[in-house]
Amino acid sequence: MAGQTIALVDVRRPDLRWPFPARMAQRLCGQKITGLRRRAKYILADLASGETLIIHLGMSGRMQIDGPFQDCPEPAKHDHVIFHMQTGVRVVFNDARRFGAMDLCQTDQIDSHRFLAKLGPEPLGNRFDEAYLRKAFVNRKTPVKSALLDQKTVAGLGNIYVCEALWRSGIAPQKPVSKLTAKKIAILVPMIRQVLGEAIDSGGSSLRDHLQTNGEMGYFQHSFSVYGREGEACRTSDCKGKITRIVQSGRSTFHCPRCQR
């Protein structure tokens, strides 16, 4: 979409998780996309008008690029917003559960938008390091699993990647963050980057809904060490532990109670 102009936007329902912004289709129609960016789990499309389109995929959302077409194919079930580009390419936002979101905001005010205002640093950026995390963990009793899932601590980790990063770091998910040693935190930071890097290179994790923009599945799910592996043997060398599922603040956590301390 970057550098292309939106010819038409087919908004097929009034809302996702929240109502779409007023006159969304008109505000997008005819606009050139001057840049495509990301902040945390939000896709940001900067428009020539000075506005930015903010998109979140929620749990089941996907963006798929199709075409170019001569004429329009029938939309599939849960195709909620269809961007028709001037090139004839379609970009389709499909989201069965509708936990996704879209909004428009002035580009120069993007950082104070309610979606983005309270987000922590990017896990792959320079502001996220050992010193930052040590400071963020001082005097907090929260289990490290919940703290890393909290987008205010670090922005962009989800349930799978937190489980995998904690396993790679040998850290128990229940551990209160204030009790993590500096040494463990120093291991955790690069492990978070490593998991995300590998997952991105693999096109993400397709459990059920996620597809890449080309319609193909991601394949990082084949590289999970703990997620969804309840009952299986721990893959840490020489560890005789068994992967266990627990529930922390309503979410499944998979871990090895033996080598994650």
Added chain:
DNA sequence: ACTCGGTCCTGAAGGC
């Protein structure tokens, strides 16, 4: 100022 559980929604899977 925190932490937790409930909640939004649809669909898939498993038990009986």
Added chain:
DNA sequence: TGCCTTCAGGACCGAG
């Protein structure tokens, strides 16, 4: 086959 319950890549909100 069908009906029921449980669970799912997220994150806001209000209660305590």
